[in-house]
Amino acid sequence: MLVLFPVIGNVLTAHPFHLLSSRLVVVPKRIVSCPALLAVVFFWLLTVTRFCVAASPVPGDGSVPLTSSEVAWIRGHPIVTVAPTPDFPPIEFFDRDGRFAGITADYLTLLGRKLGVTLTVRHLASWQEVMESTERGEVDLWGAATETASRARLMRFTKPYLSFPAVIIVRKGTYDNLTLDKLTGLKVVSLARHVTDDYLSQQYPTLNRIIVHDIPTGLKMVSLGAADAIVVNAAPASYYIGETGLTNLVIAGQSGVVWPFSFASRKDWPELNGILQKALDSVTPAERQAIIDKWVKLDAGGLVSRRTFGLTVLISLGTAALVIGLVLAANRSLRRVVHQHTTELRAELKERQRAEIAAEKSEERLRLFFEAAFEGLFFHKQGVVSDMNPATTEILGYTPAEAIGRHLSEFISPRSRSLVLKRMQAGEPGPYELVGVRRDGSEVPLEVRIRTIGTDGEPQRVVGFRDITERKQAEEALREAHDMLEKKVAARTRELAEANARLQELDHLKSMFLASMSHELRTPLNSIIGFTGILLQGMVGPLNDEQQKQLTMVKSSANHLLALINDVLDMSKIEAGELxxxxxxxxxxxxxxxxxxxxxxxxxxxxxxxxxxxxxxxxxxxxxxxxxxxxxxxxxxxxxxxxxxxxxxxxxxxxxxxxxxxxxxxxxxxxxxxxxxxxxxxxxxxxxxxxxxxxxxxxxxxxxxxxxxxxxxxxxxxxxxxxxxxxxxxxxxxxxx
Amino acid sequence: MKRRVLIIEDNEQNLYLATFILERHGFEVCAAQDGEAGIAVAARIEPDLILLDIQLPVMDGYAVARVLRSNPDLARIPIVAVTSYAMAGDREKALAAGCTGYIEKPINPDTFIAQLEQYLPETVQNNGGGE
Known part of the structure; x- marks a missing residue:
C-alpha cells in the first residue's frame, strides 16, 4: 500500500490533507466577504473531458483504471517531485507558512490519493527557477502550465484542466480600452518565462518589456508609476490586488489570449503522463466542485451560481473586467485600508530609492568634492599623509606619489613648524597662518584648518589649507597705503594749520584795516560835519540864503557818507563773525x-x-x-x-x-x-x-x-x-x- | 566862574572845532596834544570835565584815563571819550578804562553841548563855582 505523504521541502508533515492552514483561508475569505469581489478571485475552469469510471484493481483508491504496466511504473517510482509556481494564487502558491496551496495542490492531493503516489514538493523562488531546475532534470512534475512548443520539448502535457485569460492592468486614469497592439511605446511589465512573456516576445518583438520574476513586484511597479502596464494572468493578478490593496490598478483591456493549463510530467517518463491523464479523467464533478468551492466562494450571491458554475466555464471577459473595475471602485472601506497600505508602500519604496541613490552617489560625490576643492587637502594618520587632492599639487608642487607617506612637518617652514605642530596636536581647528614649504624649497604663506571627519571606519584626520600669498600682499599693500596716507594727512594737516594761521593773520589785518579806515574817514568827516554845523548855526556870522542852501547840501552829503561808512563797517563785522x-x-x-x-x-x-x-x-x-x-x-x-x-x-x-x-x-x-x-x-x-x-x-x-x-x-x-x-x-x- | 574843560586831542582841526563850540557856549578850554601833557594839565588845573581822544601818540586814551583815575585828586572829574574808534567793544573798553561817557566822532554840533551837559550836573557846577 502506498501512503500519500505530501512533503514540503524536506519536512514530512503528519497532516497531509490540511494543506491549507486556517490563516491562509482567512485571506481569501476576507476578500470574498464582499460579494462583488468574488469576481476578483474568479477563475475560469475549463473541463475538457467527461469522466468515466474504471473498475480494475489498482493502487490507490481504485478509482483510476490503470493498466498493469502503469501499476508497475508507479511501484517503480514511489516518489515524484513537483515544483509549483510559487506565486500563482489561487491556482498554486505557497501560503504564509510556506505550505503548498491552491487549486492545483488540492488536485494533486486528490490525484495522489487516487493513484497512491507520494509527492515531494520543491519550493523554488520563481517560475524561472522552476524552469531552470526542470531543465537540469530535478523536477518531475508541474501542476499548472500552458503547453508551448519549447516546453513540449522538456515536458509532456496532459489535456488542459483549467484556463485563464491574460489581461492588461494599468494605473487608474492613465489608459483604457487597451489591447496588446496599443502597448507600443509604453513600459510594459512581463513575467520571466511565463507563457504570456513568450507570446509577447514572439508577437510583439519591439515591445518595451520590463521583465520581473514575481507578480506582486510587477503590480507594484505599475501602481507606483515605475511602469505603465502589466500583461498578466487575470486570476493571480486579481488575488494580489485584493491582498496588497493596490487600489489604483484597473484592468484596461484584454490581451485576447486565454491560456489553458495542464499538468506536465518529465519527458523521459511517458507512463506518468498517461497515468495522470487517466486520474484527471476520473475526477468526478462532485470532487471538482469541492475543490472549486473551497477556493471560490460563490454562495454569497456571486455572479455565477453554484448550480450553474460547472457549466458556465467561460464568461465574457469584458464583463469580468468591468466587474473588477466596479468592485474596486465601490468598496470604500476596503479602499481606505488598502489606500493606507499603498501609501505606506509607496513611501517605503521612495525612501528606499532615495537611500539607494544617495548611497550610490555619496561616495562619488565625496570624491568629486575632494578632487575639485580649491583648498589643498591632506588626509593623514598621526601626521603621515595618506591621501591628497590636486589642489595640493597646485599649491605645494608635490605629486601624490611624492607627498603620500611624508610627515606633515616636511611641508612646514622650520620657522613656524614647532608652534604649528603643537597646535595641530592640541586639536585646535584653526584657522591659523603658517609658512609652508613647496617642493622646490620656496616658501608660501598658508592658512590652515584642521578637521576630523567621521567616516564609516575610523575617524579621518584632514588638514585643509590655502595659499594666502595674495592676501598677504594685499595686507602689505594696505599697510603701505595706510602709512602713506597717514604721512599725507600729517603733511596736509600741517599745511592747513599754516594756511589757517595765515588766514587768521589776514583776518586780523582786515580788522585792523577796517578800524583804521573807520578812524581815518571819521576824522576828516568830523571836521566837515562839525564846521558845517557851526556855520549853519550862524555861530560864525549870518549866512545868506544861497550860503545856507549850499552848506545844507554839504552837511547832507557828509551825513550820507557817514551812514555809508557805518553800514559798510557793520556788514564787514557781521560777515567776519566779529559782530x-x-x-x-x-x-x-x-x-x-x-x-x-x-x-x-x-x-x-x-x-x-x-x-x-x-x-x-x-x-x-x-x-x-x-x-x-x-x-x-x-x-x-x-x-x-x-x-x-x-x-x-x-x-x-x-x-x-x-x-x-x-x-x-x-x-x-x-x-x-x-x-x-x-x-x-x-x-x-x-x-x-x-x-x-x-x-x-x-x-x-x-x-x-x-x-x-x-x-x-x-x-x-x-x-x-x-x-x-x-x-x-x-x-x-x-x-x- | 566859567566851567573849565580840558581837551586832550592831537588833531588840530578837531581840537579847534571842539574848542570853538565850547568857548561859544561859555566854557573855558584848556588843551593838550598828547596824553602826558594832558595828565599834567589836568593835575594842575583840575578841570570840570575832560574830553579825551582815544587814538593819541605815545600813550593812548585808555592809558591816559587809567592814570587820571589813579590820581585821587582827579577821581571825581568826569572823563568823556570822544573817538572815531567805532569797532565792537570800543565803548566798553573806554568805560572800563575809567571814562564816564563816550561820544562817537564825528560830533554833531547841534547836540554836542547837550551831550556834555549830562556829565556836568548842576550841583557839580555849583560846587565847582564855589571853590
Missing amino acids: KVTCAPFNLRGSIEKVVQTISPLAEKKGLSLAKTIAPEIGTLVGDERRVEQILLNLLGNAIKFTETGQISVDCAVVAGQVRLSVTDTGIGIKEAEVKNIFKPFQQIDSGITRKYEGTGLGLSICRKLLELMGGEIWVESEWGKGSTFRFSLPINRSLS
Whole structure:
C-alpha cells in the first residue's frame, strides 16, 4: 500500500490533507466577504473531458483504471517531485507558512490519493527557477502550465484542466480600452518565462518589456508609476490586488489570449503522463466542485451560481473586467485600508530609492568634492599623509606619489613648524597662518584648518589649507597705503594749520584795516560835519540864503557818507563773525519811545503822522538794546523815506510767544517780484530808485543779519502803490517781566 | 566862574572845532596834544570835565584815563571819550578804562553841548563855582 505523504521541502508533515492552514483561508475569505469581489478571485475552469469510471484493481483508491504496466511504473517510482509556481494564487502558491496551496495542490492531493503516489514538493523562488531546475532534470512534475512548443520539448502535457485569460492592468486614469497592439511605446511589465512573456516576445518583438520574476513586484511597479502596464494572468493578478490593496490598478483591456493549463510530467517518463491523464479523467464533478468551492466562494450571491458554475466555464471577459473595475471602485472601506497600505508602500519604496541613490552617489560625490576643492587637502594618520587632492599639487608642487607617506612637518617652514605642530596636536581647528614649504624649497604663506571627519571606519584626520600669498600682499599693500596716507594727512594737516594761521593773520589785518579806515574817514568827516554845523548855526556870522542852501547840501552829503561808512563797517563785522550782540535786560517800551521820539522830527517835516501802539505786557526784554533800536530806527527811517502822504505806525505786542514789532506805512510799497530780494545787500541800488531815495542799500540786510544773531526774524507784507508793513520778531523765552 | 574843560586831542582841526563850540557856549578850554601833557594839565588845573581822544601818540586814551583815575585828586572829574574808534567793544573798553561817557566822532554840533551837559550836573557846577 502506498501512503500519500505530501512533503514540503524536506519536512514530512503528519497532516497531509490540511494543506491549507486556517490563516491562509482567512485571506481569501476576507476578500470574498464582499460579494462583488468574488469576481476578483474568479477563475475560469475549463473541463475538457467527461469522466468515466474504471473498475480494475489498482493502487490507490481504485478509482483510476490503470493498466498493469502503469501499476508497475508507479511501484517503480514511489516518489515524484513537483515544483509549483510559487506565486500563482489561487491556482498554486505557497501560503504564509510556506505550505503548498491552491487549486492545483488540492488536485494533486486528490490525484495522489487516487493513484497512491507520494509527492515531494520543491519550493523554488520563481517560475524561472522552476524552469531552470526542470531543465537540469530535478523536477518531475508541474501542476499548472500552458503547453508551448519549447516546453513540449522538456515536458509532456496532459489535456488542459483549467484556463485563464491574460489581461492588461494599468494605473487608474492613465489608459483604457487597451489591447496588446496599443502597448507600443509604453513600459510594459512581463513575467520571466511565463507563457504570456513568450507570446509577447514572439508577437510583439519591439515591445518595451520590463521583465520581473514575481507578480506582486510587477503590480507594484505599475501602481507606483515605475511602469505603465502589466500583461498578466487575470486570476493571480486579481488575488494580489485584493491582498496588497493596490487600489489604483484597473484592468484596461484584454490581451485576447486565454491560456489553458495542464499538468506536465518529465519527458523521459511517458507512463506518468498517461497515468495522470487517466486520474484527471476520473475526477468526478462532485470532487471538482469541492475543490472549486473551497477556493471560490460563490454562495454569497456571486455572479455565477453554484448550480450553474460547472457549466458556465467561460464568461465574457469584458464583463469580468468591468466587474473588477466596479468592485474596486465601490468598496470604500476596503479602499481606505488598502489606500493606507499603498501609501505606506509607496513611501517605503521612495525612501528606499532615495537611500539607494544617495548611497550610490555619496561616495562619488565625496570624491568629486575632494578632487575639485580649491583648498589643498591632506588626509593623514598621526601626521603621515595618506591621501591628497590636486589642489595640493597646485599649491605645494608635490605629486601624490611624492607627498603620500611624508610627515606633515616636511611641508612646514622650520620657522613656524614647532608652534604649528603643537597646535595641530592640541586639536585646535584653526584657522591659523603658517609658512609652508613647496617642493622646490620656496616658501608660501598658508592658512590652515584642521578637521576630523567621521567616516564609516575610523575617524579621518584632514588638514585643509590655502595659499594666502595674495592676501598677504594685499595686507602689505594696505599697510603701505595706510602709512602713506597717514604721512599725507600729517603733511596736509600741517599745511592747513599754516594756511589757517595765515588766514587768521589776514583776518586780523582786515580788522585792523577796517578800524583804521573807520578812524581815518571819521576824522576828516568830523571836521566837515562839525564846521558845517557851526556855520549853519550862524555861530560864525549870518549866512545868506544861497550860503545856507549850499552848506545844507554839504552837511547832507557828509551825513550820507557817514551812514555809508557805518553800514559798510557793520556788514564787514557781521560777515567776519566779529559782530557780537550783547544779551542784557533792557526796557523795550522805553527803547521804542526813544526811537520814535528821535525820528519824529523827520516825519513832521514831511507832514506824516507817526503813531505808536505798545501792548501793556511789553516791558523788559533781554537782548541787545542798541541793535534793537538800530533796527527799529532803520525801519522807521525807510518808512518815512518812502512815504509822501499818510501815516507811519509802530506796533509792539506779544504774538505766538514772541515779541513782534511792526512798522506800517502808506508809501510806495514794493513790487511782488522785488519782495524776495528786499533783504539782500545793495538791493535798493539795484532796483534803480536810488536817485530818488538816498540810502546805502545795506540797511535791511543788516537788520536781517542782526535779527538772525538775536534769534529773531524779519519779513515784509506789501502792496505796490499802497504801502508796506515790515515786521520783526524776537524770542521772548528769557525775556519780558 | 566859567566851567573849565580840558581837551586832550592831537588833531588840530578837531581840537579847534571842539574848542570853538565850547568857548561859544561859555566854557573855558584848556588843551593838550598828547596824553602826558594832558595828565599834567589836568593835575594842575583840575578841570570840570575832560574830553579825551582815544587814538593819541605815545600813550593812548585808555592809558591816559587809567592814570587820571589813579590820581585821587582827579577821581571825581568826569572823563568823556570822544573817538572815531567805532569797532565792537570800543565803548566798553573806554568805560572800563575809567571814562564816564563816550561820544562817537564825528560830533554833531547841534547836540554836542547837550551831550556834555549830562556829565556836568548842576550841583557839580555849583560846587565847582564855589571853590
